[in-house]
Amino acid sequence: MAAHAVLVPFPGRGHINPMMHLARKLASHGISVTFVLTEYWHKIITEAEDDDFSHAQKLGLDIQAALIPDCMVAGNMVDFFLSLSNMETHVSELLTNLKSSGTTPSCIVYDTFLRWAVPLAKRHALLSVALWPTSVTNFSIMYHSDLVGLQDCIDYIPGVPSLKPADLPSSILSPSPVSNEILQSIIDARDADWVVGNSFYALESKAIDALLHKTPVQSVGPLNMPSAHWGDGxxxxxxxxxxxxxxxxxxxxxxxxxxxxxxxxxxxxxxxxxxxxxxxxxxxxxxxxxxxxxxxxxxxxxxxxxxxxxxxxxxxxxxxxxxxxxxxxxxxxxxxxxxxxxxxxxxxxxxxxxxxxxxxxxxxxxxxxxxxxxxxxxxxxxxxxxxxxxxxxxxxxxxxxxxxxxxxxxxxxxxxxKEEVTNGLSATNLKLLADKLKEVKCPSK
Missing domain, CATH: 3.40.50.2000 (Glycogen Phosphorylase B;)
Known part of the structure; x- marks a missing residue:
């Protein structure tokens, strides 16, 4: 039976898109994918002409959509971020239903901002893979946020050249409940089995090398290459x-x-x-x-x-x-x-x-x-x-x-x-991840 991954993006367009690109990459390596969407985003994506799931199936890729309720609090960003934990119960129920149907997942691939995902994976005895949604350089800055003061020259963050306070991410410059959640998500990602980044080594080699012996972020990008084709709509x-x-x-x-x-x-x-x-x-x-x-x-x-x-x-x-x-x-x-x-x-x-x-x-x-x-x-x-x-x-x-x-x-x-996603480090890292998932023994129905 093929290895099976459950992919859970942060519910937002800029996070769903790279997760869908990762889904295609994993499926092209023979991994079956269940892609989890809230009702709102499921409607937007599946009602689009030549939607992502139909397009994947045309390409012969095993990517299926799974629906969970709209369980986040709408309105301001703080309430929305703090209510992301409401997703956990519904994803846990989905995992249980998959197992009872004979489809036992190998892992949860999750957006790093979803802090509940690693503990949930552990409870279900699954591997956990965090997809970091921004640059590896930003990951390193926030990983080392305890070192960051706001003096004129910040030149001591591993793998990051000299910065001014104005160059820092808002999550460090302007503490808030949302920024606290984002910074904590970096700490939580240390417990994931893999952390992958939508980047490539030639662009961010210094930051990637600096994290090598801490929380290695494996570059697997750009995930959108090769380019999408024009639809028929x-x-x-x-x-x-x-x-x-x-x-x-x-x-x-x-x-x-x-x-x-x-x-x-x-x-x-x-x-x-x-x-x-x-x-x-x-x-x-x-x-x-x-x-x-x-x-x-x-x-x-x-x-x-x-x-x-x-x-x-x-x-x-x-x-x-x-x-x-x-x-x-x-x-x-x-x-x-x-x-x-x-x-x-x-x-x-x-x-x-x-x-x-x-x-x-x-x-x-x-x-x-x-x-x-x-x-x-x-x-x-x-x-x-x-x-x-x-x-x-x-x-x-x-x-x-x-x-x-x-x-x-x-x-x-x-x-x-192009070279990295075809024959270089990004391609190698993606294959290593797919091979790791295939090693997990999933019982047949």
Missing amino acids: KGVSQCREWLDSKPARSVIYVSFGSFVQVPRAQIREIAMGLMQSGYCFVWALRPDKEASHVWEMLPVGYLEQCKEQGLVAPWFRQGEILSHPSVGGFFSHCGWNSIMESVSEGIPILGFPIGMDQFTNCKFLVDEWEFGLRGRSREDENRIIEAEEISRKVKVLMEGEESVRLRGVVERFRELA
């Missing part, structure tokens, strides 16, 4: 047709993620800056809590004014947009998935971090890896970046000598990433 086709009509590298893709909200005044400056830049754009803009529609976020008449220049919608398949030849730049909040997708497609980034780990990611993107520009810094948190400044930086990203340099750097990282 009508909406996707319309977007593709629009992109097909544009010259190579002439379009900038804009997205600030699905979690942290950008103030409406800033959204309007971004809108005008994009229009003033003269570059065509595709903008994934989700309505804020006070808006029912995208147009409510934008200057009056904006969508009509820019209908030839830009596409604006609440959501696009990001990997598919970035992989299109007409796209030449990414205006991003610097979420880790977005950085990995940009590297995978060889697209330089204009970084516009909002919070959490994003300022840290932007610091490394600009100063260490050098395939991005800084569009916003921690010092800008209390000001609105105006349209003229945004327009100017978009132009630097998309044209001229600096654009050529950025593109050359990210292309080199792209080739290194």
Whole structure:
């Protein structure tokens, strides 16, 4: 009987996507996968055209969806994070039902932020694998958070170059119930059998090496490589047709993620800056809590004014947009998935971090890896970046000598990433994990 893994993502788009990519990788190594989703996310994903589960089955991969109730508290982030423990009972019941049906899992693969997962795995005598959702560098910073003071120069974190306080993740800079949960999740991950990161050695070798003898984080990324293919849905086709009509590298893709909200005044400056830049754009803009529609976020008449220049919608398949030849730049909040997708497609980034780990990611993107520009810094948190400044930086990203340099750097990282997921360390680590799961003896029905 095939080894069986139960994968449990944190209930959020930016966490479900890399877990689904990991599910595909494990399934391609012969591991059967049960992918756990809350009712809300199950509905969103399975009602999409060419949804992830149907797509996996078309590829011959054994990935099945499992449904648990929406048991988290909606509203503010603190209540949501603290209610993640409500998932444990439902996942435990799922594990029991799988066993009674003759499908005994080998392990739980869980998002590191789900602190209850390792104790649950131990109670069910399963292996536990933590998927760390951001950079290994961030893992090292938070792993060593007890060492971190807020002096001007922080140059003693293993595997991490010199930082300023403004470069630190929000979970260290601004203690809160949520940041305490995140930091504690790092400590809890020490008890997992494996910790895997959506990264690759050529990008984060120093941080990976520094953690080698502590809590080794095995790099298995970028998990989104090879690139996703375009779907067959009508909406996707319309977007593709629009992109097909544009010259190579002439379009900038804009997205600030699905979690942290950008103030409406800033959204309007971004809108005008994009229009003033003269570059065509595709903008994934989700309505804020006070808006029912995208147009409510934008200057009056904006969508009509820019209908030839830009596409604006609440959501696009990001990997598919970035992989299109007409796209030449990414205006991003610097979420880790977005950085990995940009590297995978060889697209330089204009970084516009909002919070959490994003300022840290932007610091490394600009100063260490050098395939991005800084569009916003921690010092800008209390000001609105105006349209003229945004327009100017978009132009630097998309044209001229600096654009050529950025593109050359990210292309080199792209080739290194390809090598690692094909024949290098990421491929090796993933095979070792799959082989470990196959060693677990599961009784037949």
